[in-house]
Amino acid sequence: MPLDDSAAAPANLAALFGPHLTALCRRTEAALQACGFEALLVHSGSLLPVFQDDRTYPFEANAPFKVWAPLWEVPDCFVHFEPGRPPRLLFHSPTDYWYKPAALPQDYWTAHFEIVPCADLSAARAALPSSLARTAYLGEDFGALESWAVGAVNPTRLMRHLDFHRAIKSPYELECLRIASRLGVQGHLAAARAFAAGASEYEIELAFLAGCGQREQELPYNPIIALNENGAVLHYQVLEKRPPPQRRSLLIDAGAEFGGYASDITRTHAATAGDFAALVAQMDRMQQRLCAEVGAGVDWRDIHRLAHRLLAEVLREADLITCSAEEALASGVTRVFLPHGIGHLLGLEVHDAGGFMRSPDGGDIDRPEGHPYLRLTRTLESGFVVTMEPGLYFIEPLLAAARSDARAGRIHWSRVEALRPYGGIRIEDDLAVTATGCENLTREAFAAAGGS
Numbered sequence: 263m264p265l266d267d268s269a270a271a272p273a274n275l276a277a278l279f280g281p282h283l284t285a286l287c288r289r290t291e292a293a294l295q296a297c298g299f300e301a302l303l304v305h306s307g308s309l310l311p312v313f314q315d316d317r318t319y320p321f322e323a324n325a326p327f328k329v330w331a332p333l334w335e336v337p338d339c340f341v342h343f344e345p346g347r348p349p350r351l352l353f354h355s356p357t358d359y360w361y362k363p364a365a366l367p368q369d370y371w372t373a374h375f376e377i378v379p380c381a382d383l384s385a386a387r388a389a390l391p392s393s394l395a396r397t398a399y400l401g402e403d404f405g406a407l408e409s410w411a412v413g414a415v416n417p418t419r420l421m422r423h424l425d426f427h428r429a430i431k432s433p434y435e436l437e438c439l440r441i442a443s444r445l446g447v448q449g450h451l452a453a454a455r456a457f458a459a460g461a462s463e464y465e466i467e468l469a470f471l472a473g474c475g476q477r478e479q480e481l482p483y484n485p486i487i488a489l490n491e492n493g494a495v496l497h498y499q500v501l502e503k504r505p506p507p508q509r510r511s512l513l514i515d516a517g518a519e520f521g522g523y524a525s526d527i528t529r530t531h532a533a534t535a536g537d538f539a540a541l542v543a544q545m546d547r548m549q550q551r552l553c554a555e556v557g558a559g560v561d562w563r564d565i566h567r568l569a570h571r572l573l574a575e576v577l578r579e580a581d582l583i584t585c586s587a588e589e590a591l592a593s594g595v596t597r598v599f600l601p602h603g604i605g606h607l608l609g610l611e612v613h614d615a616g617g618f619m620r621s622p623d624g625g626d627i628d629r630p631e632g633h634p635y636l637r638l639t640r641t642l643e644s645g646f647v648v649t650m651e652p653g654l655y656f657i658e659p660l661l662a663a664a665r666s667d668a669r670a671g672r673i674h675w676s677r678v679e680a681l682r683p684y685g686g687i688r689i690e691d692d693l694a695v696t697a698t699g700c701e702n703l704t705r706e707a708f709a710a711a712g713g714s
């Protein structure tokens with residue numbers, strides 16, 4: 263399906279970018295001052311060659327660079343920022359006839375930069391001040407960097423200052439995230455149609471890519487497209503090219519990217535009505551209850567704990583446990599069925615930076631005991647964007663462990679066996695936290711596209 267153009271960049275990005283950059287300059291200036299630096303130099307990233315080959319791995323621009331400029335395809339660019347001056351973009355413009363060099367950007371954001379084309383790294387160095395002794399550099403340690411004599415490479419304290427504030431998205435960033443959600447939803451709708459038509463995992467991925475109009479390396483992460491029991495593998499990465507003989511369920515965790523910002527969306531589809539479809543509906547209601555708890559001032563760890571309380575009730579109602587919901591919670595049975603965190607920060611990275619920080623200088627906030635995979639422990643603030651992704655899975659190694667200890671008597675094993683061929687359920691939306699609640703970027707995008 264061709265990309266619906268109405269999902270692409272709206273005109274208001276130009277108006278939003280200026281204030282975004284002004285705020286970024288201001289907080290970068292404060293961070294540099296707090297950490298004893300006079301300037302910042304950020305690298306977009308290096309192309310990584312494959313050993314003994316003339317190919318390179320797909321390029322991924324570094325997030326600390328993408329926060330400055332929505333350039334995610336061009337290696338060896340730099341942003342140089344000195345407080346009091348407009349940021350400079352040293353744009354990699356090689357002379358090349360093997361590959362097509364990127365054209366100098368001309369877009370809604372470029373007027374805010376002084377853009378300097380640089381043929382190679384030595385031209386980039388020549389465009390910078392002669393001494394970089396008070397400059398902090400962020401990026402990989404490429405070969406020539408030592409001779410550039412920067413003041414510090416990836417100084418931890420400065421990076422923490424910058425990462426801490428990245429959790430709060432500007433209106434410009436929120437708009438990029440909305441567009442990324444709309445693109446991702448186009449992919450999900452196309453994938454759901456392919457599943458209904460009996461497609462293989464591989465064909466469902468092709469439908470997703472065509473739906474959002476992006477190639478795989480443009481996506482924020484490799485889609486998880488799992489039919490039947492494959493849904494029990496949390497980061498399932500195989501794309502079977504043949505459809506299974508029996509089509510029971512699809513778990514698809516896939517997002518799109520816009521302006522360097524990600525969406526991260528999961529839906530679970532049942533092929534037919536029945537117990538599994540009913541369980542998906544129950545998990546959807548539970549997910550919506552959790553979303554309703556989100557708002558500024560809420561401790562994310564409390565949301566995670568609440569998810570386990572609600573999951574215990576779902577397990578009880580679905581007859582998957584033989585004990586009470588309270589006992590399932592207390593004995594750790596819910597963690598057999600939901601072994602991952604309830605959600606994470608989302609932005610320039612799918613698992614965005616700064617999820618554990620108490621303050622820029624103040625150390626980290628611990629995860630709740632027994633929950634080692636939670637990626638966010640901060641108290642929510644207006645402007646945070648988080649995912650809400652409860653799950654319920656039938657994971658063989660976790661079930662095997664529970665079968666051999668005290669939890670065995672609390673699980674209704676014949677029910678587990680009946681549902682195990684369906685793999686698992688995850689439902690994931692992206693939420694922008696507000697003072698009074700949240701904006702559900704995913705559900706709004708589905709509603710606008712006429713889906714769910």
Ligand SMILES: [Mn+2]
Pocket residue numbers: 526606649651690
């Ligand atoms: Mn996620």
